Amino acid sequence: MAPMIVTSALPYSNDRLHLGHLRSTYLPPDVFVRYMRRKGEDVIFICATDEHGTPIALRAEKEHVHPKEITDRYYPLIKGDLERMGCSFDYFSRTTEGIHYEMTQHFFKTLLERGYIYEHEIDLLRCPKCDKYLPDRYVEGVCPFCGYEGARGDSCDSCGRYLRITELKDAKCAICGTMPEPSKTKHWFFKLTAFEGSLKEWLGSNTKIPENVKKYALQWINEGLRDWDITRDMTWGVQLPVEGGEGKVVYVWFDAPIGYISSTKAYFMSRGDQEGWRRYWQGDGRIVHFIGKDIIYHHAIFWPAMLMGTGEFNIPETIIAGEYLTLEGKKMSKSRGWYISIENYLKAFDADPMRYYLISVAPLDRDADFSVNDFVKRYNDELADVLGNFVHRTLTFIERFFGSTIPEAKLEEKDERMLHMIKNTVAETAMHIEAKHFRDALLSVMNLAREGNKYLNDSAPWAAIKSSPERAAATLYTSAQIVKAIGSMISPFLPSTSKKIWKMLGLCSEIEQLPWGEASFPLPCGHKIGEPSPLFKKIASQDVQKIRETLIPHKDVGERVPIDEFKKAKIGIGEIVTAERIRGSRDLLHLEIDLGEFGVRSCVAGIAKYYSPDEMLHKKVAVLMNVQPTTLFGFKSEVMILAADGDEKVALLIPDRAVPSGSEVR
Numbered sequence: 183m184a185p186m187i188v189t190s191a192l193p194y195s196n197d198r199l200h201l202g203h204l205r206s207t208y209l210p211p212d213v214f215v216r217y218m219r220r221k222g223e224d225v226i227f228i229c230a231t232d233e234h235g236t237p238i239a240l241r242a243e244k245e246h247v248h249p250k251e252i253t254d255r256y257y258p259l260i261k262g263d264l265e266r267m268g269c270s271f272d273y274f275s276r277t278t279e280g281i282h283y284e285m286t287q288h289f290f291k292t293l294l295e296r297g298y299i300y301e302h303e304i305d306l307l308r309c310p311k312c313d314k315y316l317p318d319r320y321v322e323g324v325c326p327f328c329g330y331e332g333a334r335g336d337s338c339d340s341c342g343r344y345l346r347i348t349e350l351k352d353a354k355c356a357i358c359g360t361m362p363e364p365s366k367t368k369h370w371f372f373k374l375t376a377f378e379g380s381l382k383e384w385l386g387s388n389t390k391i392p393e394n395v396k397k398y399a400l401q402w403i404n405e406g407l408r409d410w411d412i413t414r415d416m417t418w419g420v421q422l423p424v425e426g427g428e429g430k431v432v433y434v435w436f437d438a439p440i441g442y443i444s445s446t447k448a449y450f451m452s453r454g455d456q457e458g459w460r461r462y463w464q465g466d467g468r469i470v471h472f473i474g475k476d477i478i479y480h481h482a483i484f485w486p487a488m489l490m491g492t493g494e495f496n497i498p499e500t501i502i503a504g505e506y507l508t509l510e511g512k513k514m515s516k517s518r519g520w521y522i523s524i525e526n527y528l529k530a531f532d533a534d535p536m537r538y539y540l541i542s543v544a545p546l547d548r549d550a551d552f553s554v555n556d557f558v559k560r561y562n563d564e565l566a567d568v569l570g571n572f573v574h575r576t577l578t579f580i581e582r583f584f585g586s587t588i589p590e591a592k593l594e595e596k597d598e599r600m601l602h603m604i605k606n607t608v609a610e611t612a613m614h615i616e617a618k619h620f621r622d623a624l625l626s627v628m629n630l631a632r633e634g635n636k637y638l639n640d641s642a643p644w645a646a647i648k649s650s651p652e653r654a655a656a657t658l659y660t661s662a663q664i665v666k667a668i669g670s671m672i673s674p675f676l677p678s679t680s681k682k683i684w685k686m687l688g689l690c691s692e693i694e695q696l697p698w699g700e701a702s703f704p705l706p707c708g709h710k711i712g713e714p715s716p717l718f719k720k721i722a723s724q725d726v727q728k729i730r731e732t733l734i735p736h737k738d739v740g741e742r743v744p745i746d747e748f749k750k751a752k753i754g755i756g757e758i759v760t761a762e763r764i765r766g767s768r769d770l771l772h773l774e775i776d777l778g779e780f781g782v783r784s785c786v787a788g789i790a791k792y793y794s795p796d797e798m799l800h801k802k803v804a805v806l807m808n809v810q811p812t813t814l815f816g817f818k819s820e821v822m823i824l825a826a827d828g829d830e831k832v833a834l835l836i837p838d839r840a841v842p843s844g845s846e847v848r
Contacts, residue, residue: 185224187462189442190230190269191473191481192277193260195253196241200521201552202514203474204267205540206504210620211472212269213541216674217615219699226462229264230275230282230445233255234419235434236318236336240356249418253278263524267533268677273449277437281451282444286437287423289492290412293422298373298491299412301426305348306369306415307335309355316347316355316362317417323350324768331335331768331791344479346411352768358509368426371409372436378407379485384486388501391482392618394475394547398503399482410484411438439485442471443495468499496656502618505549507540509734519737522552530732535561535718536675541624541675554730562720568628569679570717572635573668576661577686577714583647583654586688588709592652600637600660601704603630604667608701611671620675627671634664661688662711663704669693670701679717688712694769694841752808753824753847754780755837761795764815771795772817775805778844783807787820792832804835804847 189210193199199208208229215227233253242249253276258390261274263823275282293299307316321335326349330340334356335347347353348364355362382403385396412433413422443463450458461467473481478501486497503649508514514521527536542564544550556626591597607630614623640660643654669683673693688711721729756775759782764770771793773785785805787793804824811820824835 183222183224184466184468185461186218186226186468186470187224187442187446188227188470189472189736190227190229190271191471191477192230192438192441192478193264194235194237195231195233195256195260195276196238197256197516198259198516198525199263200516200523201509201527201536201540202507202521204264204524204536205507206474206546207472208264208269208711209267209537209540209545210502210504210546211470211624213620213674214470214618216270216677216694217698218693220673220696221612222697222783223742226272226433226446227270227372228273228275228445228449229269229271230262230277230441232434232438232441233276233278234414234431234437236320236414239416239418240319241388243357250278256329259525263528264530267538273445273452275441275448277441277443277444279444279448281448282441283420283439285444285447286420286432286440289440289488290432290436291423292492292494293488294370296491298376298492299370300373301368302371303366303368305364306367307347308365309358309360309362309699311358312355312362315367317414317416318347320356321347321350321353321362322356323353326351358699364683367415369411369430370413370422370424372412372484372488372491374407374410374484374487376631377490378403379481380490381407384497385482387455388500392500392502392547395482395501395503398478402479402483406799407483410436432599433440435480435484436488439480439488440750442469443776446666463495465496467496467546469496471498471501473501473503475505478503496750500544500618504546508549508551510553511551519735520557522733526733526735530729532678534679535565537566537622537676541620542628543621545621547621554726554733557725558729561718564628564719566716566718568635569631569668572631572638572661573665573683573686573715574714576634576665577636577711579643580658580711581714582663583643584658586711588662588705588707589655589659590707590709591656593656593660594684596637596641596656597656597660600633601663603633604664608667608671608699615674624675627668627675629669630664631668634661634668637661637664658708666705667701670696675733682717686712686714745793750808751806754778754805754807755802755841755843755847756805756807756821757843758801758803761798762800763790763795764817767815769816772799773798773823775803775821775823776843777805777807777821779796780807780843780844783820784818785815785821785823786817787823788833789823789825789834793834800833802837802841804837812820834845 188211190211215225218225238249238252242252257276265696284430307321309316317831318336319334323333324331325333325338327343328341330338333350337344353362387398413430414433415430420437422430446462447459471481477628481501489495489497509520540562546689607626611623611626639656647654666687669680680693756777758773760774762772764772769788769790771787771790773787774782775785776782806822826833
């Protein structure tokens with residue numbers, strides 16, 4: 183039995199996690215690992231927080247604290263949220279542990295010695311005001327590929343391109359806003375181009391890598407890879423273990439995946455085994471990564487190339503990339519408060535209902551949407567009515583009619599058919615889990631519950647107990663075996679629910695320690711069950727809005743303005759009579775707006791990305807007329823037009839019927 187290491191992508195330690203992270207990256211491997219343990223596989227589930235990089239350093243600088251204070255704040259919160267959602271990690275480490283620094287420096291020195299890392303003098307940006315080089319996210323500017331103005335020094339969130347810091351247009355320092363100056367410095371590069379052929383062959387021949395990962399990675403390789411700059415001019419991170427590397431650290435995406443190995447090593451060292459980790463990363467060890475689709479490049483190209491380059495470690499057997507989760511049809515956005523945190527969810531529910539929803543709503547390799555109404559519907563219709571109802575009715579009837587004892591049974595063909603369905607479902611569920619088709623696996627178990635409900639209804643033991651006690655006994659014996667099988671097979675998906683069913687069945691064994699095939703083993707006649715109780719309490723329609731407000735808290739509107747202060751704002755309707763672009767700016771239009779009796783006023787508006795000058799002409803718009811005048815790009819701006827800003831789209835506020843210019847908004 184070849185040992186297996188299963189990992190979740192390392193969560194970045196500067197904020198708490200939301201349901202999108204859980205759906206793509208942390209819940210699927212937990213289901214897989216829980217099943218593999220019961221199958222008897224030698225498997226270890228590893229994760230850690232990713233605690234280096236410019237986002238954390240930049241945030242710490244803005245908060246005037248050390249970066250370790252940021253990571254110390256979020257490590258226990260992230261770990262706690264995942265554990266409360268049932269993620270059963272064997273070890274959850276941190277990339278600020280000494281063992282990680284040692285392993286990262288070992289990787290660097292090995293790749294350097296083997297000729298896969300080289301020095302190169304490059305042009306970087308240096309802030310004259312801050313008096314330092316500006317790595318990655320310390321620089322903001324315009325993407326040279328798509329024109330997005332919020333691009334950062336390492337990537338563009340709009341088009342997804344990975345960028346070199348000198349490629350940004352209109353760059354500025356993220357700390358002080360100063361325009362940085364080009365300056366030469368020495369960096370170290372990983373020769374990624376040397377692995378184009380090996381990566382292409384590995385991806386092309388590996389039938390275990392899913393298509394969404396393979397297609398994305400091969401597209402990048404076919405376009406031609408570039409060597410990666412793997413050093414940064416900063417002090418927060420793993421220090422360079424070479425002469426001349428003072429004041430530089432390795433790039434966070436070089437050190438982060440090494441966290442998989444260092445965490446495995448830390449796990450075994452905590453158990454007093456110095457070398458046990460090698461069985462999983464060397465020899466016949468198998469590696470399975472679960473990630474979100476936004477980091478396929480790093481895991482299917484950069485990381486395997488690093489492993490190939492060292493010649494010491496196995497490359498992944500497969501990489502499973504979960505697709506995105508939207509919220510009520512819209513992209514989740516922390517900045518807009520449009521997301522559901524694990525923390526907020528756990529204020530309203532136990533872990534299992536959300537585990538069920540996120541697994542069942544869509545296959546992992548397709549985008550999914552979370553809807554509060556759909557969540558409540560699935561909770562009531564599937565968890566309460568199908569699963570919970572079948573388990574509770576079966577055990578309650580056994581309690582009432584047979585003194586809480588599994589009855590002796592003389593089985594007929596329809597009973598045998600249901601018992602045979604148990605064996606088929608056990609095999610089918612296992613097949614789907616091993617193929618990483620977790621939704622199909624869960625639906626197989628739920629289908630058995632549906633068939634159990636139908637069988638129970640058709641057999642009607644509550645009626646047969648009077649006319650044919652033998653038939654009632656056979657029905658409830660058979661239904662009890664279905665309940666036991668469901669309780670066993672549901673454990674990787676809904677571990678808490680599984681334990682509740684086990685307790686109600688009067689079983690004292692630890693279900694996680696039982697073999698997978700145990701689901702097919704029948705409860706013996708004469709076995710005493712425990713006390714039945716409802717598994718899921720149905721959600722009343724009047725409670726849905728309260729649940730919505732708990733899951734998706736309203737974003738704070740900020741400081742309240744006294745009504746007397748608001749009355750000072752004079753808002754009116756004006757007609758745009760001239761419109762032109764302002765040379766030297768991608769965002770600004772210069773407008774002249776006729777405000778009737780208030781005259782024609784000049785306005786500089788940052789809407790050039792959303793409206794052309796021709797589109798603006800003769801529009802009637804809402805205008806703040808008594809704003810303090812200012813000058814931008816040499817143009818006087820005397821008024822401000824009002825617009826709605828949402829989901830990266832801007833819409834002007836326009837009256838829905840004709841009104842004279844200068845009409846006041848009250």
